[in-house]
Amino acid sequence: xxxxxQHPSRVICKSGTSxxxxxxxxxxxxxxxFWYRQFPKQSLMLMATSNExxxxxxxxxxxxxxxxxxxxxxxxxxxTVTSAHPEDSSFYICSARPSGSLSWEQYFGPGTRxxxx
Amino acid sequence: SQKIExxxxxxxxxxxxxxxxxxxxxxxxxxxxxxYRQDPGRxxxxxxxxxxxxxxxxKERLKVTFDTTLKQSLFHITASQPADSATxxxxxxxxxxxxxxxxxxxxxxx
Numbered sequence: 425x426x427x428x429x430q431h432p433s434r435v436i437c438k439s440g441t442s443x444x445x446x447x448x449x450x451x452x453x454x455x456x457x458f459w460y461r462q463f464p465k466q467s468l469m470l471m472a473t474s475n476e477x478x479x480x481x482x483x484x485x486x487x488x489x490x491x492x493x494x495x496x497x498x499x500x501x502x503x504t505v506t507s508a509h510p511e512d513s514s515f516y517i518c519s520a521r522p523s524g525s526l527s528w529e530q531y532f533g534p535g536t537r538x539x540x541x
Numbered sequence: 542s543q544k545i546e547x548x549x550x551x552x553x554x555x556x557x558x559x560x561x562x563x564x565x566x567x568x569x570x571x572x573x574x575x576x577y578r579q580d581p582g583r584x585x586x587x588x589x590x591x592x593x594x595x596x597x598x599x600k601e602r603l604k605v606t607f608d609t610t611l612k613q614s615l616f617h618i619t620a621s622q623p624a625d626s627a628t629x630x631x632x633x634x635x636x637x638x639x640x641x642x643x644x645x646x647x648x649x650x651x
Contacts, residue, residue: 428584458639465550467630467641468585517584528573528634532584 427451428520430533437508437540444504445536447518453498454520458530459491462515474501498523508540544568545633545642553648554621562616562645564631569640571633574607574614579628579644588629589616621649 427450437443447457455476460468472482472493480493492504501520505512515537519530548563564574573592577585591598591607591614598605604617618625626649631642 430584460641467545467643469641470639515582519584528575528590530587530639532577532586535582535584537582 426522426531428518428531428533430516430518430536432536433534434537435539437538439509439540440507442504442506443508443538444502445516445518445538447501447503447520447533449499449520449522449531452520453523454501455498455523456521457495457501458519458521459493459501459503460517460519462517462535468517471503505538508538510540513538513540545631545640547629547631547642547645549645550643551646551648553650556621556623556649556651558621560618560621560625560647560649562629562631562647564614564616564642566612566633566642569612569633570609573634574605575632575634575639576603576605576614576616577630577632577641579630581628585630618647621647623649623651625649 429448431446457474459471462468470483471486472480474480474493474495476495476498482488495501515535517535519532521530544567546565554560575590576588579585589605591605602619606615628644628646630644632639
């Protein structure tokens with residue numbers, strides 16, 4: 425149980441285009457999902473916390489107009505990187521917290537490798 | 542701001558030995574601390590959680606200690622195997638947020 429999927433697993437896009445990444449909890453409902461970014465040989469950096477039916481909470485330094493998050497259902501959150509640039513190339517990972525669970529629980533997706541050319 | 546450091550970027554040990562990884566933190570009083578395993582190109586996988594009022598936690602070949610005075614957690618893998626080779630991340634948690642350390646890449650040499 426507690427499986428989280430991400431789609432796509434890899435994406436290459438041209439500079440200036442937008443890319444949408446999906447995060448799904450497959451066998452549980454998740455009121456809260458988290459989006460992280462990880463650069464090579466670095467740790468995960470929390471970008472934003474996504475709550476179903478409300479606006480996402482962004483970490484300091486993360487542009488909310490560039491990284492659009494939509495958590496429209498209890499099993500799906502999407503991250504859209506708008507007007508992507510090469511410096512946005514990174515490994516994006518989502519995690520999901522089961523609804524009603526203890527605050528420490530979260531299950532990670534397999535990640536999405538974004539390359540902007 | 543909180544700062545989380547893991548002892549070294551890379552650690553090589555011989556198969557069968559005990560691997561010990563360190564996680565130090567400052568400017569924070571976490572309610573609990575977690576350890577994750579991350580393989581290349583994959584998301585982290587949860588291993589163990591230890592609460593601030595716990596000194597030690599064990600799970601099979603894994604052992605975690607938590608010293609809130611020293612602001613340090615130690616993660617031990619006993620009887621290490623080549624399959625244990627991965628990057629190990631510590632994460633501090635309080636409220637609804639998590640902060641991850643930089644990770645230690647462990648290689649177990651057959």
